[in-house]
Amino acid sequence: MxxxxxxxxxxxxxxxxxxxxxxxxxxxxxxxxxxxxxxxxxxxxxxxxxxxxxxxxxxxxxxxxxxxxxxxxxxxxxxxxxxxxxxxxxxxxxxxxxxxxxSLIPFYEMARTDLLLHKLANQFFGLRILGIPDLFEALAWGILGQQINLTYAYTLKRRLVEKYGDYLEYDGTKYWLFPAAETIAGLMVEDLADLKMTVKKCEYLIDVARLIANGELSKEDLLNEGDVKSAEKRLTRIRGIGPWTAHYVLMRCLRFPSAFPIDDVGLHNSIKLILGSEKKPTKEEILKYSGAWKNWESYATFYLWRVLY
Structure with a gap:
């Protein structure tokens, strides 16, 4: 943080x-x-x-x-x-x-001798975890991206934003704003039908928007949980928010340094690629590799993702 x-x-x-x-x-x-x-x-x-x-x-x-x-x-x-x-x-x-x-100085010091990170620390030096400061936007992006490829996730985001977001116009270009939680909270699942995403995702999106709009969920609440495990529990109690989405949000919105979406497919693929391995690493192997990353799990994950996207 x-x-x-x-x-x-x-x-x-x-x-x-x-x-x-x-x-x-x-x-x-x-x-x-x-x-x-x-x-x-x-x-x-x-x-x-x-x-x-x-x-x-x-x-x-x-x-x-x-x-x-x-x-x-x-x-x-x-x-x-x-x-x-x-x-x-x-x-x-x-x-x-x-x-x-x-300060990324301690991260780079750790990465310098790390099997998976040492080349990436040089290759992407100065890269930050580009955050999503707005909690609703971060949760919505996490929900939209569940079980689909990144390209299609961007398509869904554009449909949502262009249907329900505001925009400013300048020099003939529209600059869009992500829809407010209050806007989405007022919708029914049918309203989202032409976005062409699953009914379940529509339900999750509206549920999360209502929690935020009603003041039942906020960044402050999650930060006040104090540690990554408690904040994860708070998020995974919400329908449609599993551990992956929770850690994604804790990493990119709440800035918990030890957020770690360990089951992420991209993380597994990048480790496989760096090691030149035939198969993806097991969870036990990832835990072993990540032993040295304490309190830098989020940055290690982000740099490993960067190899792929």
């Missing part, structure tokens, strides 16, 4: 956010560019454009980097936030999205 304060300042056209030493904007852009069907941001000329909904404001941001030492955030169109508080919230969102509060 992020431990450092957010270092940022206002600039005449936007914000400047300071980044830690072990950060590479290009490495993170490569990760963010992995699907041509991403609908929540656009990447062009080494700049990210995305809309946010924060503090009752909907700014359109353009994020670029100056020599990896700082991120430069410009507000496009007539969407500049007025209050200092809104700007602070935007800086906090970006800080969380790029996980800038985590």
């Amino acid at each position: 992020s431990t450092h304060t957010i270092k940022w300042k206002e600039d005449e056209n936007g914000l400047i956010i300071f980044t830690p030493d072990e950060f590479s904007f290009l490495e993170n852009l490569r990760y963010l560019s992995r699907s041509a069907n991403e609908c929540l941001y656009e990447i062009s000329h080494q700049k990210i454009r995305r809309a946010l909904s924060i503090k009752n404001e909907k700014p359109l941001l353009e994020i670029s980097a100056v020599s990896d030492k700082l991120l430069y955030v410009q507000f496009l169109g007539d969407h500049e936030p007025v209050t200092y508080q809104a700007k602070a919230s935007i800086a906090a969102y970006i800080h969380d999205w790029f996980d800038l509060g985590t």
